[in-house]
Amino acid sequence: MDISIWHHVDRFTLIEVAYLWCELPPKEIQEGVPKPVMAIVNDMLLALKRGELWFYDRETGKPKWLVASRKPSPFPSISCYMTLIYPLLARKELRRWALTRDKRPGFLFPEDQPSQQSKNEQCSGNPLTVLNIAKPKRVRKTRIRIAVEAAYIALKTHNQDREPTANEVFSYLEDFDGTGIIVDAKSDALVWQDTKGQLHDASRKSIQNMLSKIRNKA
Incomplete structure (x- = not known):
């Protein structure tokens, strides 16, 4: 999967983070959520409940505790199915949380990824390899x-x-x-x-x- 298009994204939904953490392309929720992806979702929900992870408040533009949020919303409960697409999580906050788990997922740490020049050099021995590089779909x-x-x-x-x-x-x-x-x-x-x-x-x-x-x- 080519994750380079996600390197510039500053805010993610829970389900997007979980898929990308598992090195999978995010999909519509109705397609079913794989167990490894759901495990990451549950880890993030627990971190949000404990106050170890902040979410992005769209009104104030500031980080906020999920447990402290009592604002009426179409998404009323942390256990609600809608939690998969709410709240939004900031890249900076996700990077901090990932490091507390000794993890550096590629979509959050593009500096760890090989440069395009390096990729091209790796592919130069086989012209067909360049054509086989996965392209992001939809x-x-x-x-x-x-x-x-x-x-x-x-x-x-x-x-x-x-x-x-x-x-x-x-x-x-x-x-x-x-x-x-x-x-x-x-x-x-x-x-x-x-x-x-x-x-x-x-x-x-x-x-x-x-x-x-x-x-x-x-």
Whole structure:
């Protein structure tokens, strides 16, 4: 897996950290979470509960204890399924926590990774090797799908298993997005930020299509 696209990301969701820690590409939650990934999630949840790890407060821009948070939220409980995409964790804080565990995962410590020149030199003996280097797949799309899926799950739970409509999901993300992925809203599209910090529009139609795929997987 090419993790270089994650080297510049400053804030991560729990599920993103867990996948990357296990050297796996982050996936939509509905695809199922492997046991090693879930083990990292549980470690981070325990660290958050103990105050060993801080999360990023979107309102104040400052680190905050999870156990001290009593603000009403669409994500009311640390044991809630939604915890996988909330809260956001800062790179600096994750690096500090990783070092307390004597770990240096590559996505947090890019300085430990071989340079591109070094990689090219390693591949120079076999021209085909360069072509076989794994390319990231759907990484940009994963984040908007995570936001849509989070809204879908929250609304379905709130509605006692009634399937939410695309318009309901759109409105929810417009007002209550807890992932930090949605940064603005227009009348016909949501503006979201990918892992490179670039902004994109997600139209109502594209959100409806994502929602259809999520329903089919459920």
